[in-house]
Amino acid sequence: MTLDPECIFCKIIEGQIPAEIIYRNENVVAFNDLNPQAPTHILIIPTLHAENAAAISAISPTIIAAMHRAADAIAAERGLTGYRSVFNTGADAGQSVFHAHLHLIGGRGLAWPPG
Numbered sequence: 088m089t090l091d092p093e094c095i096f097c098k099i100i101e102g103q104i105p106a107e108i109i110y111r112n113e114n115v116v117a118f119n120d121l122n123p124q125a126p127t128h129i130l131i132i133p134t135l136h137a138e139n140a141a142a143i144s145a146i147s148p149t150i151i152a153a154m155h156r157a158a159d160a161i162a163a164e165r166g167l168t169g170y171r172s173v174f175n176t177g178a179d180a181g182q183s184v185f186h187a188h189l190h191l192i193g194g195r196g197l198a199w200p201p202g
């Protein structure tokens with residue numbers, strides 16, 4: 088499946104619902120998280136619909152790599168000296184939107200382990 092008409096992130100890709108787009112290319116779209124947990128909290132999503140990172144990895148390792156490259160480029164552009172990249176996979180891990188997305192989180196000190 089390319090895009091899912093019921094998926095909110097697919098609607099952001101299509102411009103059907105608004106988002107603060109930071110970056111886009113043929114493989115990824117990056118936009119500010121609606122509920123930021125840090126000064127920088129950006130979601131980087133593939134431009135095709137897959138429910139989680141494992142699924143997108145199976146479809147296209149190229150796209151997973153593109154997501155990480157976009158995260159690193161955005162972090163560098165913002166001068167972040169460190170950042171966290173997170174994929175929540177499954178409801179038990181806190182995934183609430185079932186379109187793969189990488190959380191790019193930074194701009195403050197980040198504790199470990201996460202909650």
Ligand code: DGP
Nearest residue numbers: 095106119120121122175181182183184
């Ligand atoms: P997760 O819990 O890992 O599935 O993260 C989903 C994130 O998506 C959560 O941090 C809030 C964000 N989010 C949900 N709906 C929207 C939306 O419509 N617009 C934006 N910009 N972010 C959203």
